[in-house]
Amino acid sequence: MSGVVGNWRVELIEAHRDLFQPPADFPGAAQGSPECGAGWRDLIDRCCVRIREVLETEGGTFQFTQIKEKYASIRMYWTGRLSPEASARVEKAIDLAEARSACTCDVCGEEGRLRGDAWLATRCEAHAEGLPPVERRPGFENVYMVRHFADGRHFITCRRYDRQNDVFVDVDPTSLGIEE
Numbered sequence: 001m002s003g004v005v006g007n008w009r010v011e012l013i014e015a016h017r018d019l020f021q022p023p024a025d026f027p028g029a030a031q032g033s034p035e036c037g038a039g040w041r042d043l044i045d046r047c048c049v050r051i052r053e054v055l056e057t058e059g060g061t062f063q064f065t066q067i068k069e070k071y072a073s074i075r076m077y078w079t080g081r082l083s084p085e086a087s088a089r090v091e092k093a094i095d096l097a098e099a100r101s102a103c104t105c106d107v108c109g110e111e112g113r114l115r116g117d118a119w120l121a122t123r124c125e126a127h128a129e130g131l132p133p134v135e136r137r138p139g140f141e142n143v144y145m146v147r148h149f150a151d152g153r154h155f156i157t158c159r160r161y162d163r164q165n166d167v168f169v170d171v172d173p174t175s176l177g178i179e180e
């Protein structure tokens with residue numbers, strides 16, 4: 001990790017110029033320059049690699065318009081012209097980054113958890129700065145509900161983010177006591 005504060009953003013943008021399209025002489029001024037802690041650099045980088053794979057196979061145009069922290073996890077906004085398939089793959093890469101940010105310390109990049117009261121942050125033990133852990137319902141750690149609408153009705157699927165393998169794993173909603 002860079003020892004110079006602020007440089008990690010420039011390095012990340014330089015490594016993925018095609019996704020950030022920064023001004024030639026001032027990469028730090030890219031619209032999508034990350035507004036978050038350095039601990040999330042790696043998960044943004046992983047997301048960029050995935051998006052570039054999509055663009056290489058599917059074509060299309062893409063540019064980050066904003067990357068920021070909100071409610072202690074990352075939000076990534078983009079503009080571009082992509083096929084529906086490519087767009088879905090890009091959104092999946094962004095969902096993975098968001099899920100990873102929710103369990104990754106934004107200071108150091110180690111595993112973290114949601115902490116705070118007046119303000120929220122995802123932090124490891126070492127960077128907790130006195131912020132108390134936010135208690136989660138047991139069994140719901142890293143679980144995300146996905147709402148779908150098909151065949152004239154709404155339904156819910158559940159998935160758990162597996163941090164070690166950086167993938168989503170489907171979870172049976174009824175195992176969590178959720179009625180469809």
Ligand SMILES: [Zn+2]
Pocket residue numbers: 105106107108109110123124125126127
């Ligand atoms: Zn940390």
